[in-house]
Amino acid sequence: MIKRTDKALRAGVLLVLSLGVIGPLGAGLAQTAAASFGYMPALGAHEFGLAAYRSLFDLPGVWTSVRLSLITGGTATLLSLMLAVGFCAMAHDRMSDHAAARWLTPFLAAPHAAMAIGLAFVLAPSGWIARLLSPVLGLDRPPDLTLVNDPMGIALILGLMVKEVPFLLLVMLAALTQIPVRAHMAAGRALGYGRGLVWIKIIAPQVWPLIRLPVMVVLAYALSTVEMGLILGPSTPPVFAVFVVRLLNAPDLNMILPGSAGAVVQAILVAGAFAMLWLGERLSRWAGLWWLRAGGRGSSTEPLLRLGSGAVMALFVLGALAMTALAIWSVAWRWPWPAVLPETWSMRAWVGSAAGWRPALANTLILAFVTAALSLMLAIAWLEGEDRGRMARARWAEALIYLPLLVPQIAFLYGLNVLYLRIGISGGMLATIWAQTLFVFPYVMIALSDPWRALDPRLDRVAASLGAKPWRRLFTVKLPLLLTPILAAIAIGVAVSVAQYLPTLFMGAGRVATLTTEAVTLAAGSDRRITGVHAALQAGLPFAVYALAFVLPAVLYRNRAAMKGGIR
Amino acid sequence: MTLQLIRLEIRVTDAAPLFPPICLSVAPGQSATIMGRSGIGKSTLLDAIAGHLASAFCLTGQVRLNGRDILHLPPEARRIGLMFQDSMLFPHLSVGDNLAFGLARTVRGRGARRAAVEAALGQAGLEGMYDRDPASLSGGQKSRAALMRTLLAEPAALLLDEPFSKLDAALRQEMRSFTFRHIKARDIPALMVTHDPQDMEAAEGPGLVLEPATP
Structure with a gap:
């Protein structure tokens, strides 16, 4: 019995999505492409041609920039993937999903920019690691090395990995719950294969299709990050995305x-990197089958797995140090080298920069909660529409959700801003909210989809058989039952919104200052204490919301045993 | 009130029907039983009657309740109660609020509604358990609470999907008589799908064994 109102719900969702998400994305891309071929009437450019490309590639350092992007982005993604697989192979059977989620959450919640700033505080020659090592190495002043913004981009690769490994772990652990890992592992080992080989030959090929899209998201981000490239990456020339932002924001x-x-x-x-990924998948499949049919039990992979797990733990420690460094710098006053902790502490940085961070915090809060709320409503409408249509999700719809995360932000945001200028909303909250929602919605939707579908459909059916109409079932049965994942989705939405740099920079046209834009600007050299204040706030906000999302259901449902972690 | 299935057929679009057309008439107070091996589509049949058939399936034939074809109605308007092997009490509501959710709108006024719920709790041997967490009930208590919730909605017919299969032997006996006694007392038709021949015996109604459709 599919009623007309149910069809209207689905049609409404599709309309909002195509006009609100896919439309802007396509229009922004088209606008960017037109400008790149010499058509931008606002600048008096009307002639189609390749002149813009020629002048781009005549700029000094452009090729180095491209190479840097490919090397840092590619290496970070590949290493992260390998480490995450290795860590899963070692730790999967020892770790409950809940424990894993609790461990990974702080790393997922930390905005990229805050993590990068914290890492810079830790890695720099005058940073924590050098301070800790100075007695051992006998250093009496900070080593004369370029450890952050190094020309090879190693600091950037590390920074990307600290953020990407936890994300990939989360995605993999979720995928592994859909596969009978224990049984396959037992069967494989009974046939004489070691743990690592069963993982590579049997488990990984089953996991890959489930994590392909998230890996692509990671790859796209790593190749096109602006904020991390600015803070940790090489500076002359910078990674390509930073290079492009500098051109677009140049006074000329x-x-x-x-x-x-x-x-x-x-x-x-x-797109080229995606093609390489596809090719790599094909090649591994071909080579993997050949290897599998050869039946080799191989030598033990245990030492490699141990090494990988050790590297993952080191990344976690690095990330935790980075977050701690932010907090400590924000309340440090006198902190001479090589003291491990400040000599005097003070809240002066917080008080002194209040005029800067108060409005930025207010803007950040408004943007975060409005975008998370909009995204949540759209996601619930979509999922409820699927339920009422009693339809499984089509593959194109799944791809549609991921689309804004797969296209590099810079490729369409500037073009989109030109369009926003034309309709007169650029430089304000509205445009910034709209642009951020493009990236918040996919994460909220992804976070809510699995728990929504895991809800026992018989509960809804029982409610219907008791005479409850669809809206009553939604508000009194489904949404209360899904409170925990809904709050988690809001927390993820808030974290994503807080982390957004480029959409705020372009759409806000410099007039919408958030903790992220302020922190990135401050990171370029000014006082570490004030940078620490902004970055600590930027990281603290998502942490606080995540903590609330954990605590609130436990308090509200303290007398309901089956609601405690039973439904996720 | 009589529940009639008239040449009811279910198929996945364009494929052969899951089973041959079903014709069955269940009189008020009677409990009919449908048996068949697992995977034959017994639960799908109940989904179809209750109005929850997935869109991949297509349904032909009629389901009449009191002579009226109900297949065009949305699930909540069919007045067909559902019972599963799990109680399906809403875990976020107290036991009493679960029953209050089910209680028909015809009972008006806070006091009257509360009294109706308390009375139903009493009938199920759950006196004074209004505020209890459903998760804290025993298996038998959950089943009885679920049946009371269903009956409070004043259904015109009842569908039972392997209702006793998760209970241990002693409890099963008790729940069978409790359930069928209430069905008789309400004078409504019930349709049960089950694996267990003893369920069929206890139901004392007409029986039907589903076989795969032969092309």
Whole structure:
């Protein structure tokens, strides 16, 4: 019995999605592409041609930039993937999913920019690691090394990995719950294969299709990150995405067309990387089958697995140190080298910079809660529409959700802002909310989809058989039962919104200051204490919301045993 | 009130029907039983009657309740109660609020509604358990509470999906008589799918064994 109102619900969701998400994305891309081929009437450019591309590639350092992006992004993603697989192979059977989620959450919640700033505080020659090692190495002053912003991009690779490994672990652990790992592991080992080999030959090929899209998201981000590239990456020349942002924000308007060409090249780089991933998948499949049929039991992979797990633990420690460093710097006053902790503490940085962080905090809060609320409503409408249509999700719909995360932000945000300028909403909260929601919605939707589908459909059916109409069933049965995942989805939405840099920078046109834009600007050299204040706030906000999302259901449902972690 | 299945057939779009057309008439107070091996589509049949058939399936034939075809009605308007092997009490509500959720809108006024719920709790041997967490009830208590919730909605017919299969032997006996006694007392038709021949005996109604459709 599919009623007309149910169809209207689905049609409404599709309309909002196509006008609100896919439309802007496509229009922004088209606008960027047109500008890159020399068409931008606002600048008096009307002639189609390749001039913009030619001037882009004539700029000094552009090729180095491209190479840096490919190396840092590719290496970080590949290493993260390998480490995550190795860690899963070692730790999967020893770790409950709940414990894993609790461990990973702080790393997922930390915004990229805050993590990068914290890492810079830890890795820099005058940072924590050098301070801790100074007695051992006999250093009497900070080592004269470029440890952050190094020309090879090693600090950037590390920074990306600290954020990517936890994300991939979370995604993999979720995928592993859909596979009978224990039984396959037992069967494989009974046939004489070691743990690592069963993992590679039997488990990994089953996991891959389930994590392919998230890996692509990671790859696209690593290749096109601006904030992490600014804070940790090399500076002259920087990674390509930073290079392009500099062109687009240059005082010289003549740089906008080459900048747009750069944005298109950035999209091509990501598309090329996806093609390589596809090719790699094909090759591994072919080689893997050959290897599998050869039946080799191989030598033990245990030492490799241990090494990988050790590296993952080291990344976790590094991330935790980075977060702690932010907090400590924000309340440090006198902190001479090589003291491990400050000599004097003070809240002066907090008080002194209040005029800066108060409005930024207010903007951040408004943006975070409005975008998370909008995304949540859209996600619930979508999922409820699927339920009422009694339909499984089509593959194109799944891809549609991921789309904004797969296209590099810079490839369409600048073009989109040109369109926002034309309809007169650029430079305000509305445009910033809209642009951020493009990236918040997919994460909220992904976070809510699995728990929503895991809800026992018989509960809804029983409610219907008791005479409850669809809306009553939604509000009195489904949503209360899904309180925990809904709060988790809100927390993820808030974390994603707080972390957004480029959408706020472009759409806010410099007028919407958030903790992230402030922290990234401050990271470029000013006082570490004030940077620490902004970055600590930026990281603290998502932490607080996550903590609330954990605590609130436990308090509200303290007298309901079956609601405690039973439904996720 | 009579529940009639008239040449009821279910198929996955374009495929052969899951089983041959079903014709069955269940009189008020009677409990009919449908048996068949697992995977034959017994639960799908109940989904179809209750109005929850997945969109991949297509349904032909009629389901009449009191002579009226109900297949065009949304599930909540069919007045067909559902019982599963799990109690399906809503875990976020107290035991009493679960029953209050089920209680028909015809009972009006806070006091009257509360009294109706308390009375039903009493009938199920759950006196004074209004505020209890459903998770804290025993298996038998859960089953009885679930049946009371269903009956408070004043259903015109009842569907039972392997209702006793998760209970241990002693409790099963008790729940069978409790359930069928209430069905008789309400004078409504019930349709049960089960694996257990003893369920069928206890139901004392007409029986039907589902076989795969032969092409």
